[in-house]
Structures are given as structure tokens and as C-alpha cells.
Amino acid sequence: MEVTEKLHSTEEKVEKKENLSRVLKPVHLWALAVGLVISGNYFGWSYGMEKGGALGLAVALIPVTIFYVTFILSYSELATAIPHAGGPSAYARRALGKFGGYLNGISCLIEFVFAPPAIALAVGGYVHAIVPSIDVMVATVIAFLFFILVNYMGMRVSATFELAVTVIALVGLVLYWLLAAPYFELSRLLTEPYFPNGTQGIMAAVPFAIWFYLAIEGGAMSAEEMVNPQRDISKGFLSGMATLLVMAFLTLFMTAGITDISVVDNVDFPLPMALSTVYGAGSIPVILMSIIGLFGLIASLNGIIIGYSRQTYAMARSGYLPKFLSNLSEKHHTPFWALLLPGIICLGTALTGLTDVVITIAAFGSVVMYIISLISLFILRKKEPDLKRPFKVSFPIVPAISFVMAIFCFISFFVASFDVVPYVLGVYVIAIVYYFIWGNKHIRPLEEEFGTLDDLDKK
Known part of the structure; x- marks a missing residue:
């Protein structure tokens, strides 16, 4: 009896050492899903108006929205059936x-x-706009290092922080819409030519329409830190998607309706810039929106750091990436190397200053991941019909619509962003060469990799 108790005690210690802590509830996933994306309302999307005009971006946003709604429904099935920190890599592996x-x-x-x-x-850019004496790059580096530190302090700390800044950022958007509403004129939105760059411009606007929703799927990578992932993931995802849909269209139309789009189509702080044309530069509404805008950006930066660290951690734990990247801090139970090493790569990329290029590269990777995830859903429905699926999407109609829309988004990159494609292909070539030289030699067995699901089934 004493030997058995010691064995159980040892197993519990090993499990605690290797596994993440379960502390999250649906409201945290809602905050993470919205927070991951909310910066897309505060910056980035306006570059799409430079490509296709205000109406061109609005037209591009329609198929993108249809895609994300159907994708999140489909993705919720995968995430609740396979609540794994690897998210997309776990679904495709299976x-x-x-x-x-x-x-x-x-x-x-x-x-x-x-x-x-x-x-x-x-x-x-926002910090520099508020305090011109602070250099943009200095503020960029300090912000990044600070939020890596916040995430190192543990998921409970980072998730609580994420919830707080997401709520503030959402209140800020509502305030922006209210400030813009008295000055909204439909005629500005319908300025001719409606589509200055034709179909080509609409296609070129697609990556920036995606920016309104990009990274919502990252919430799935917190699955192993949710108290009840099989029940709660779909609640957090679907409420988050509904919130983001309303935000995207209101932000786009309110901005285009109060100012000439040439004022905001090539800046990283379009909302304060738009308000400055009606309230005046340096006015209280502009300063207030600049300050609140920081919370929106902070919410996404913090959320995406959570996402990349968990994906890196999960792939290292699986054996795809070097083992040391899956090491957890004994004190905070966070994957510190998975936070730090990708963070250094992020900082190096940030120092290029090429915002529109990195947005396109990020969107390209996301669409490839969406397509592979949807293919995985179709295969798992056939391959594992008895897999426990707490949330089931209307199959095959919804995933099929999502797949068609994903292909449309993928084609748009080649049509409108061909100059960025070589950079993306270069990253994939390096990654694939790494896989065949080293990454395929240390992969854990499938039954060991998905042992966490067996634990859930026992509950």
C-alpha cells in the first residue's frame, strides 16, 4: 500500500512538472480570442484602403467574414475534440x-x-504619437520585452491581465464609434471611383481584411490550461467571433465616413488620425483614443505571445522542435524558452520597420494553417467517426463553405501580394529542410502525444 501511494505521488509530481496548469474559464477564452485580434481594429486594416479604397476593403471583408464565421464553427469542433496545447499541429498530426x-x-x-x-x-507608433520624444523603435523593444515578462509570470497573471486590457480596449472602440457618429457622412464612403484599383485592388485588400480577425484561432492553444476545455472552448470561441464581427464593420465604416481615406491608409494609428480631422490634432478625443488604442495593441501583443509560446512549447514537447523549448519554469509553470527564443526572432523582424510586409507574411501563414486544419476536420470525420466531439459543426456544409473561402483568400495572396511570396516560401523551405534533417527523428509516439485526452475522458 505504501509503495502504491509513493508511485501515485511520483506520477502526480511528474505530471505537474510536464503539464500546464488548468486555470482558465470561458470568459478568459473570450478575452483571449477578442484580445488576440482587437489590435486589428486599432491598426493594420487601414492599409487595405490604400489597396482597394474604402468600398474595396468592405467588399473584401465580406468573404473574409464568411470564412472566419464558418472556420471558427469548424475549428471549435477540432478544439473541443482534441483540447491540446499544440492546437493546429495536434489536429493535423492526428x-x-x-x-x-x-x-x-x-x-x-x-x-x-x-x-x-x-x-x-x-x-x-502610438507611444511616439503621445510622447514624440520617445523613439518608435525604443518603445517597440521595451513593450515586447515587458510582455514576455508578464507571460513568464504565469497563465493566471497573463490571462487576468488579458481580460482587463481587452475590456478597456473594447470600451475604447465603443467610445470611438460614439465620437465618430456625429460626423459620419455616407457620401465620404461612397466617393467615386468606388473601386479605384478595380478587382486587383479588392484582392489586394484581402490580407488587410483578414487582419480584423487574424489569430482568433490562437485561443485553442490555451486548451490544456482550461478547467473544462471540452465544454467551454466553443462558448469562448463563438462569443468572441460574434464580438469581432460587429467590431470589424463598425470600425471600417465609421472611419471611412468621417475622413478622407488618404489620411489614414498608410499609418499605424488610423483611429486617432481620423478623429484629428474632425476634432483637431492634440484635442482631448484624439489624445484619449491614442491612450486607449495602446490597450488594444497591448491586448493583442500579450495574447499572441501566449499563442506563439504555447505552439512552440507543444511542438517541442512533441519532438518536432528541440526539447529545451518545452522546459517549464518551476516557479511559474510557464514555458520560458518558448517565450524567449521566438520573442528574439520577433524583435529582429520588428526592427525592419516593414509593418505592411510582416502583416502579409503573417496572414499568408494563417491561411495555409486554416486550409490544413479544415482538411484535417474532413479526414477525422471519416477516420475517427467515434471520436468524442462535444461540439459538432453542421457537416459537411459549413466546413465546405469555409474551405472554399480559404482557397479564395489563398489565391488573393498570389494575385495581389506576389512580391512577398518568395519570403514566405523561403521560410517554408528552411522549415521543411530542418524537418527532414532533424525534426522527424525525435517525435513522440501518437498514443503518448495525446495522453492528455485520455485523462479528460476519465473525468
Whole structure:
């Protein structure tokens, strides 16, 4: 009896050492899903108006929104059936095998490693706009290092912080809409030519329409830190998607309706800039929106750091990436190397200052990941019909619509952002060469990799 008790005690200590802590509830996932994306309302999207005009971006936003609604419904099925910190890499591993899991994980990392530099640059831009004496790059680097530290302090700390700044950022958007409403004129939105760059411009605006929703799927990577992932993931995701849908259209139309789009189509702080045209530069509404805008950017930066660290941690734990990246801090139970090493890469990318380019690269990686994840859903429905699915999407109609829309988004990159494609392909080539030289030699067995699901089934 004493020997058995000691064995159980040892197993519990090992499990505690290897596993993340379960502390999150649906409201935290809602905050993470919205917070991951909310910066897309405060910056980034306005570059799409330079490409296709205000109406061109609005038209691009329609298929993108249809895609994300159907994708999140489909993704919720995967996330609740396979509540794994690896998220996309875990779903594809189970459906497509080792290489499929690796490719989807790398696609997710491309999205989550290239999105933070753009957000950090925008943080620097907002800080510089408020305090001109502070250099943009200095503010960018300090912000990034600070939020790596916040995440190192543990998921409870970072999730509580995420909830607080997301609520503040959401209140800030509502305030922006109210400040813009008295000056809104439909005629500005309908300025001719409606589509200054034609179909080409609409296609070119797609990556920036995606920015309104980019990274919402990152919430799935907190699955192993949720108290009841199989019940609560769908609640957090679907409420988050509904919130983001309303935000995207209101922000786009309110901005285009109060100012000439040439004022905001090439800046990292479009909302304060738009308000400055009606309230005056340096006015209280403009200063207030600049300050609150920081909270929106901070919410996304913090959330995406959570996302890239968990994806890196999970892929290292699986054996795809070097083992040391899965080491957890004994005190805070956070993957400190998975926070730090990708963070250094993010900082190096941020120092290029090329916001629009890194946005496109991040969006490209995301769309590849979406396509592979949807393929995984179709395969798992056939391959594992008896897999426990707490949330089931209307199959095959919803995933099929999502897949068609994802292909449309993918094609738009080649049509309108061909100059960025070589950079993306270069990253994939390096990643694939790494896989066949080292990454495929240390992968954990499938039954060991998904042992966490067996634990859930016992509850």
C-alpha cells in the first residue's frame, strides 16, 4: 500500500512538472480570442484602403467574414475534440500524420511570429504619437520585452491581465464609434471611383481584411490550461467571433465616413488620425483614443505571445522542435524558452520597420494553417467517426463553405501580394529542410502525444 501511494505521488509530481496548469474559464477564452485580434481594429486594416479604397476593403471583408464565421464553427469542433496545447499541429498530426502536424504547426508559428512585430511596431507608433520624444523603435523593444515578462509570470497573471486590457480596449472602440457618429457622412464612403484599383485592388485588400480577425484561432492553444476545455472552448470561441464581427464593420465604416481615406491608409494609428480631422490634432478625443488604442495593441501583443509560446512549447514537447523549448519554469509553470527564443526572432523582424510586409507574411501563414486544419476536420470525420466531439459543426456544409473561402483568400495572396511570396516560401523551405534533417527523428509516439485526452475522458 505504501509503495502504491509513493508511485501515485511520483506520477502526480511528474505530471505537474510536464503539464500546464488548468486555470482558465470561458470568459478568459473570450478575452483571449477578442484580445488576440482587437489590435486589428486599432491598426493594420487601414492599409487595405490604400489597396482597394474604402468600398474595396468592405467588399473584401465580406468573404473574409464568411470564412472566419464558418472556420471558427469548424475549428471549435477540432478544439473541443482534441483540447491540446499544440492546437493546429495536434489536429493535423492526428489526421495527416507526423509531417502534416509539423507543417500545420510551422504555418501557425509563421502567423504568430510575424504578427507580433507588426503589433509591437504599432505600439511604438502610438507611444511616439503621445510622447514624440520617445523613439518608435525604443518603445517597440521595451513593450515586447515587458510582455514576455508578464507571460513568464504565469497563465493566471497573463490571462487576468488579458481580460482587463481587452475590456478597456473594447470600451475604447465603443467610445470611438460614439465620437465618430456625429460626423459620419455616407457620401465620404461612397466617393467615386468606388473601386479605384478595380478587382486587383479588392484582392489586394484581402490580407488587410483578414487582419480584423487574424489569430482568433490562437485561443485553442490555451486548451490544456482550461478547467473544462471540452465544454467551454466553443462558448469562448463563438462569443468572441460574434464580438469581432460587429467590431470589424463598425470600425471600417465609421472611419471611412468621417475622413478622407488618404489620411489614414498608410499609418499605424488610423483611429486617432481620423478623429484629428474632425476634432483637431492634440484635442482631448484624439489624445484619449491614442491612450486607449495602446490597450488594444497591448491586448493583442500579450495574447499572441501566449499563442506563439504555447505552439512552440507543444511542438517541442512533441519532438518536432528541440526539447529545451518545452522546459517549464518551476516557479511559474510557464514555458520560458518558448517565450524567449521566438520573442528574439520577433524583435529582429520588428526592427525592419516593414509593418505592411510582416502583416502579409503573417496572414499568408494563417491561411495555409486554416486550409490544413479544415482538411484535417474532413479526414477525422471519416477516420475517427467515434471520436468524442462535444461540439459538432453542421457537416459537411459549413466546413465546405469555409474551405472554399480559404482557397479564395489563398489565391488573393498570389494575385495581389506576389512580391512577398518568395519570403514566405523561403521560410517554408528552411522549415521543411530542418524537418527532414532533424525534426522527424525525435517525435513522440501518437498514443503518448495525446495522453492528455485520455485523462479528460476519465473525468
